[in-house]
Amino acid sequence: MTTPLLMIARLGLRNLLRYRRRNAMLCLAVAIGLGTLLFASAFLRGWETSMREDAIDAFVGDLKVTSDAWLRDPVAEHGFTLPDDVALSLDSARVIWTTRLLLPAVIQSERETRGVQLAGIDPADEAHMSFVRKVVITGRALADADDTGLVLGRELARRLDTGEGKRVVLSLQDPHGRNREFGFRVVGIFDAEGTGMELAFALTGRAALQKKLDATDLQTEVSLRLPDPRAVHTWQQTLRDALPGLVVNRWEQLMPQISELIGFSNSAIWIWYAVLLTALAFGIANTFIAAVLERTRELGLMQVLGMKRSLIVLQVVIESMWIMVVGLALGVILGTFAVWYFSDGIDLSRWAAGAEMFGLRAVMVPRLVVADVQRAVVTMLLLGLAASLYPAWRAVRLNGLEALRGRT
Amino acid sequence: MKGENVVRTLALTRDYGDGAQRVRALDSVDFTVDKGEFVSLAGPSGSGKSTLLNLIGGLDTPTSGEVWVGDDCLTAKSAAELAHIRLHRIGFVFQAYNLLPVLSARENVEFVMQLQGVDATERRERADRMLDAVGLAALADRRPGDMSGGQQQRVAVARALVTEPLLLLADEPSANLDSETTESLLGLLRAMNERFATTIITATHDPIVMRYARRHIQLKDGRIVADDIGRPPV
Ligand SMILES: Nc1ncnc2c1ncn2[C@@H]1O[C@H](COP(=O)(O)OP(=O)(O)OP(=O)(O)O)[C@@H](O)[C@H]1O
Ligand SMILES: [Mg+2]
Numbered sequence: 001m002t003t004p005l006l007m008i009a010r011l012g013l014r015n016l017l018r019y020r021r022r023n024a025m026l027c028l029a030v031a032i033g034l035g036t037l038l039f040a041s042a043f044l045r046g047w048e049t050s051m052r053e054d055a056i057d058a059f060v061g062d063l064k065v066t067s068d069a070w071l072r073d074p075v076a077e078h079g080f081t082l083p084d085d086v087a088l089s090l091d092s093a094r095v096i097w098t099t100r101l102l103l104p105a106v107i108q109s110e111r112e113t114r115g116v117q118l119a120g121i122d123p124a125d126e127a128h129m130s131f132v133r134k135v136v137i138t139g140r141a142l143a144d145a146d147d148t149g150l151v152l153g154r155e156l157a158r159r160l161d162t163g164e165g166k167r168v169v170l171s172l173q174d175p176h177g178r179n180r181e182f183g184f185r186v187v188g189i190f191d192a193e194g195t196g197m198e199l200a201f202a203l204t205g206r207a208a209l210q211k212k213l214d215a216t217d218l219q220t221e222v223s224l225r226l227p228d229p230r231a232v233h234t235w236q237q238t239l240r241d242a243l244p245g246l247v248v249n250r251w252e253q254l255m256p257q258i259s260e261l262i263g264f265s266n267s268a269i270w271i272w273y274a275v276l277l278t279a280l281a282f283g284i285a286n287t288f289i290a291a292v293l294e295r296t297r298e299l300g301l302m303q304v305l306g307m308k309r310s311l312i313v314l315q316v317v318i319e320s321m322w323i324m325v326v327g328l329a330l331g332v333i334l335g336t337f338a339v340w341y342f343s344d345g346i347d348l349s350r351w352a353a354g355a356e357m358f359g360l361r362a363v364m365v366p367r368l369v370v371a372d373v374q375r376a377v378v379t380m381l382l383l384g385l386a387a388s389l390y391p392a393w394r395a396v397r398l399n400g401l402e403a404l405r406g407r408t
Numbered sequence: 409m410k411g412e413n414v415v416r417t418l419a420l421t422r423d424y425g426d427g428a429q430r431v432r433a434l435d436s437v438d439f440t441v442d443k444g445e446f447v448s449l450a451g452p453s454g455s456g457k458s459t460l461l462n463l464i465g466g467l468d469t470p471t472s473g474e475v476w477v478g479d480d481c482l483t484a485k486s487a488a489e490l491a492h493i494r495l496h497r498i499g500f501v502f503q504a505y506n507l508l509p510v511l512s513a514r515e516n517v518e519f520v521m522q523l524q525g526v527d528a529t530e531r532r533e534r535a536d537r538m539l540d541a542v543g544l545a546a547l548a549d550r551r552p553g554d555m556s557g558g559q560q561q562r563v564a565v566a567r568a569l570v571t572e573p574l575l576l577l578a579d580e581p582s583a584n585l586d587s588e589t590t591e592s593l594l595g596l597l598r599a600m601n602e603r604f605a606t607t608i609i610t611a612t613h614d615p616i617v618m619r620y621a622r623r624h625i626q627l628k629d630g631r632i633v634a635d636d637i638g639r640p641p642v
Contacts, residue, residue, distance in 0.1 A: 004522065004525075006522075007519070007522045007523075011510060014510035015510055018510050298505075298508055298509070301505060301506070301507075301508065302508070303491070304465075304467060304494065304500055305494065305500065306491045306492065306493075306498075306520070306523060307491070307495075307523055308491055309487070309488075309491070399468065401467040401468060404502065404505060
């Protein structure tokens with residue numbers, strides 16, 4: 001029966017126009033509520049993403065192979081050599097991977113002494129996987145794995161009061177447990193946007209470092225980036241089988257605090273949703289209920305004239321849903337616009353002097369996740385449905401006559 | 409049951425409230441109305457006029473007894489079935505709030521036909537014809553808010569009659585009207601009654617309304633105390 005549907009559509013539209021102002025306000029409230037909700041969750045998602053990326057980029061990777069002993073005591077003695085057949089199978093499997101020689105060292109300039117992780121890397125590999133690919137370098141970058149130069153973080157260089165072209169001395173243990181000292185020339189300074197990387201790592205060529213230590217092919221870790229992160233468990237198992245005696249960890253296992261923090265952020269999003277939605281739901285329900293009560297007489301008249309209760313309820317619900325749909329559409333546009341507007345990143349440094357401590361980058365890029373949008377829109381639609389269904393049902397539950405007389 | 413009876417009640421009783429507050433609004437009323445009758449229900453306030461009309465209109469359920477409208481015994485019907493009977497067989501005119509405020513006069517008249525599923529062309533034609541008959545052709549596009557009380561009542565009559573119902577129920581249709589407007593509204597009802605042989609039952613205090621009716625029933629304390637079948641109109 002299309003006629004009654006057309007009729008209730010017309011009635012609905014007329015009623016929407018009749019309370020133009022109120023309905024426009026309600027639409028706006030829904031739009032602003034949803035827009036804020038989406039932007040805030042995009043902000044949290046952005047933070048989450050940068051946390052995860054930074055964690056993975058901190059010489060971790062989706063998966064990392066080390067010796068068990070190195071995890072407890074990361075010294076050269078606990079290094080290993082990756083068997084050729086495993087290296088070959090990694091190459092043929094189209095994953096991005098590299099090996100590193102990561103050793104704790106003491107770095108000394110003419111003025112200062114500090115602890116640092118000396119990282120022997122292959123810059124060609126790192127160009128695809130770690131924070132090294134993102135840093136801005138003054139001076140020159142490492143040319144290849146045989147490069148004997150040293151690249152320091154800006155903050156470390158500042159604290160050591162050293163710079164490009166100067167010499168520093170690094171003391172470390174060789175694989176036989178002997179203390180050795182090596183002179184390095186600082187060839188470049190990297191800027192990692194103030195993240196901890198600048199203080200944590202000093203970079204040099206992997207082969208050059210191996211040569212200095214007389215330990216060809218010695219490495220302390222193999223690090224992998226997977227094209228599809230969902231395959232991480234399969235890869236973990238494959239590598240464990242291929243490399244008995246070594247341990248294979250996912251990034252979450254290596255950085256449990258960060259993974260927990262992200263889990264916490266997820267719950268924060270849920271709580272945020274719940275709070276905002278509850279507030280909105282009350283507002284919407286209140287308005288819808290008031291709007292229906294105001295029209296009890298009309299609804300009673302419809303019932304008296306022989307309109308089916310279900311059709312009356314449908315009419316009221318369709319009316320409310322129009323407001324919800326328009327408001328939600330505006331809200332999605334609003335939220336998306338805000339996220340787009342800030343797509344170059346929000347500069348947090350002005351407000352959050354200590355932001356870096358929490359792993360926050362100075363610039364945060366909000367990220368809108370489709371599932372978040374869906375979840376918010378569906379929840380709000382359901383809330384709107386309930387908030388209009390309830391008073392409509394109450395109104396028609398009255399006998400039409402009582403309603404017509406204005407009893408509630 | 410006699411075929412021409414449009415309305416028939418059997419020991420119709422309606423109580424309101426419980427216990428000490430119990431009020432017998434209608435007390436075992438038996439009466440019948442035949443096709444084409446124009447009946448007025450009179451009686452003091454609280455005598456049960458509205459209660460009786462509402463029971464006949466399927467808007468209320470009796471405490472005991474039966475109401476028949478045509479071949480349907482309303483007492484045994486569900487809410488949905490009663491709605492269907494109201495939609496197809498009964499027209500209503502109330503004292504006030506007869507019209508949907510967002511619809512024009514014409515759309516209000518079309519409303520019930522729309523619920524019945526009458527197609528658009530026919531609906532429009534019938535609505536215009538009926539608005540013409542109640543003298544409101546010129547105001548077809550106005551909304552109730554822009555019409556006088558008398559005009560609104562005329563639209564309500566047009567709406568009630570356009571579906572050619574078996575029965576028209578009017579509860580104090582003139583309560584908000586001046587005597588001149590009442591005369592013209594009742595003239596209209598009377599004309600409709602004669603033209604379409606529509607059965608009309610109206611509850612009223614208004615002597616003008618009673619003057620236009622052909623049969624006069626007096627209620628008191630929920631009982632019929634007088635019924636002047638056969639008495640010619642004044
Ligand atoms: N919904 C109700 N709840 C309780 N009592 C009611 C209700 N409706 C009517 N009554 C009572 O039933 C009795 C009859 O009421 P009814 O409305 O039928 O009288 P009436 O003849 O139409 O009066 P009036 O001329 O004032 O309209 C009255 O005593 C009234 O108080
Ligand atoms: Mg009454």
